[in-house]
Amino acid sequence: MTESNGPLGSPHGDASVPSAPAAPSAVSTPSAVSMPDWEKRFRAPRVGLPRWAEDAPHRSLFTSNATGTxxxxxWDRTTGEHRQATDRPNGTTGGVLSPDGEWIWWFADTDGNEFGVWMRQPFHGGADEPAAPGLEPSYPDGLALGRDGTAVVGRSTDKGGSTIHVIRPGAAPVEVYRHEQSAGVGDLSRDGALIAIEHTEHGDAMHSAVRxxxxDGSVVGELDDTRGGSEELGLSVMGFAPVEGDSRLLVGHQRHGRWEPMLWDALTGEETPLAIDLPGDLDAAWFPDGSALLIDHSHHARSELWRYDLGSSELSRLDTPHGTVSGALPRPDGTVEFLWSSAAKPPVVRSTAGHVVLSPPATPHGIAQAPDSVPVEDIWVEGPGGTVHALLQKPAGExxxxxVFDIHGGPTWHDSDAFAAGPAAWVDHxxxxxxxxxxxSTGYGRAWTDALKHRVGLIELEDIAAVxxxxxxxxxxxxxxxVLAGGSWGGYLTLLGLGTQPDAWALGLAAVPVADYVTAYHDEMEALKALDRTLLGGTPEEVPERFAASSPLTYVDQVRAPVYISAGVNDPRCPxxxxxxxxxxxAERGxxxxxxxYDAGHGSLVMEERIKQLRLEIAFAERHLGRAAARA
Incomplete structure (x- = not known):
């Protein structure tokens, strides 16, 4: 239902590699001349932010839908050559370049189930080969590649919990970490001596600690903000310093009620707070010479970029348009490349030097770029838990x-002023x-995000009802x-809302939803069970009343509106x-x-499949509600 910068999400956050269904059977598509704008937005060529090899910045890796998937x-920036590296019916987005730029690592799952192995191929082409021989298939939990060929691979299974393995060239994998709770690889230091791990050994899957x-797996230091306070706070790994001999780690923390960066040296124990006076959440990355940080500032559903000089503590804003930056990377020459869009304007990879960095490969449909849509309006509504922010797009007319109340997934995610083909299609209709x-939702401070506990689903629906x-x-x-609609957690809220607010909605459209919370818990990925235990305070056996109160199945007999559901048969998140x-x-009620x-997992990387699903949803809505006046 929703299109976002990542996968549909899950009722428990996004994995590092999104899933996708198998390609649909061959269909004839209209020419660009006769194709409606809403379909053009899906079929138009798009590219992701190119990520360059640390020691070979002229070599980059990016994603594109130029083939329809x-x-x-x-991308060799020296010659300008673009080469398609992967070609699978389900699509591929999980890829990493080795520091020397010689190898492309990519994750291969089966039928969108997110369970698979890492493969690799030479940068300039060649046969794929197993990248981590000796490791059985698993869910991916982070990957870090060293300059000497060492790989640090995070993985999890439904039976073995989380593990981290070190693989040296020519040697068998060595397990350096194992725990029943969720954990993953954060980063590998530049000299290859230190590994940063995010973990939830304390049992709170919403708030990670850093080790x-x-x-060899021996512990150097630990940061854990879940201990010793009245509230549990989260930490995140943002990356080791990119300079030889510098062991500092950039860490995200929530000590002041929002996400912001600090520096931590595990070897000395020294913590260095950074005084960055900006409202909202702050993400950060190192400039390649280690002298400054790139600050991604997110506030009220929009974002902008700043440079923070570590020597002078000077903060300077970089020139980015009004809208949303979906990713940014500093280059060795001091410029920054970033992926930008707004609700009205399609995404483009720009540089702070003032030019477009990368144009998409050609598509067979003759579409140069996606048509514009309409801008969003900011709506602020007083709700039972505080002021709720919503984004409104309207068609022409009065x-x-x-x-359509298009509810985002996650739930720890937020909608922003960014281009999305799905909402734009509804406006066109x-x-x-x-x-x-x-x-x-994220982006409005820790208290707003952490309010989602115990009365799961019901809290979100109170805010939606106020809007x-x-x-x-x-x-x-x-x-x-x-119309109440959404995918993943948004699909869950759709079904729960139809049952708990039956008089409020005329129609429900739920994509890959949680529908029966107890069964979902028992069938889902182990990492998601941990998050459900955090959200609801225990297992279905320990807190049955909470699972029942938050499960759409409990209220199914109260549903009055017609319901449309789409689901992937291989979905590991919403089984x-x-x-x-x-x-x-x-069906029993008639x-x-x-x-x-569809034969897939939790979402789709195939454009024709996305178009097909949205076309079915629009047709279902028009059958039950009548046609709306189309936008001219």
Missing amino acids: FELYA VVRI GPFPT GFAVIRVNYRG RDWAVASGVSDARRL IRQVENYVERL HPHEVYR
Whole structure:
């Protein structure tokens, strides 16, 4: 239902490698002349932010949908050559360049189930080969590559918990870490001597601690903000210093009620706070010479870039347009390349030097770029837990409009002023679209995100209801034609909302949802079980009343609106069995519903599949609500 910068998300966050369904059967597509704008936005060529090899910055790796499926491409900046490196029916996005730029590592799963192995191929082409021989298939939990050929591989399985292995050239993998709780590789120091690990050994899957170990697994130091305080705070690894002999680690922390960076040297124990006076959340990365940090500042659903000089503590804003920066990397020459878009303007890779960095490869449809959409309006509504921020897009004409409440996944994610083909398609069909950053969303401070506990699902729906009431009272939305929709956690909230707020919604569209929370818990990935235990305070056996109160299946008999569900049969995040349980209950009641099952996992990297699913959703809405006036 929703298109985002990453996969649809899960009810428990995003994995490092998104899943995708198998390619649909061959279909004929209209020419660019006759193709509607909403389809052009999906089929238009796009590129991701190119990531360059640390010691060979002229070699880069990026993703593109030029073939109709997102795949990895190698880019030699010296010659200008683009080479498609992967070609799989499900698509491929999980790729990393070795520091010397000689090898492309990419993750190979099966049918979108996110369970697989790392492969590699030479940068200029050649046969793929197992990159980590000796390791069995698993879910990926981070990867770091060293200059001497060493690889540090994080992995997890449903039976073995989380493990980290060190692989040296010509040697068998050596396990240096194991725990039943979730953990992953954060980074490898420049000299290859230290490994940074994010872990949740304390049992709170929403707030990680950071440990630095030597390459043999012996512990050097630990940062754990979950201990000793009245509130548990999270930490994140942002990367070791990129300079020889510098053992400092850039760490994200929440000690002041938001995400912000600091420096920590595990060898000495020294912590260096950074006084960066900007509202909102701050992400950070090193400039290649280690003299400064690139600050990604996210505030009120938009972002901008700043440079922070470590010597002088000077903060200077970089020139980026109004909208959202979805990723940024500093270059050795001091410039910064970044992927930018807004709700109205499609994404483009820019440089602070003032030029477009990378143009997409040609597509067979003759589409040069995606058509523009309409800008978003900021909506602020008082809700039961504080002020709720929402983003509104409207078609031409006067309201009230039929309205899609397009609910984001995650739940630890947030909608932003960024280009999204899905919402733009609904606007083209005459619908207003409202996206709500409910409690549990990121980007509005730690307290807003951490409010999502114990009354899971019900809290978010209170915020959505407050925005819905505003939309109707303001004359934006037609109270008789309100659609609740979303993917993953947004799909979960859709089904839960249809049952707990049955008079509020005329229609529900749920993609890859949690539908039966108890069955979902027992069938999902082990890492997601840990997060569910954090959110709900225990297992279904320990807190059955909380799982029941938060499960859409509990309220299925109260649903009045027609329901459309799409689900991947290989989905490891929102498994198919629990969806079928919900569908069976709808069928037993004779309730109007449709289900689209596809041979895939948790989302799609195939453009024709995305178009097909959205076309089915739009048709379902028009059958039950009538056609809205299309935008001219």
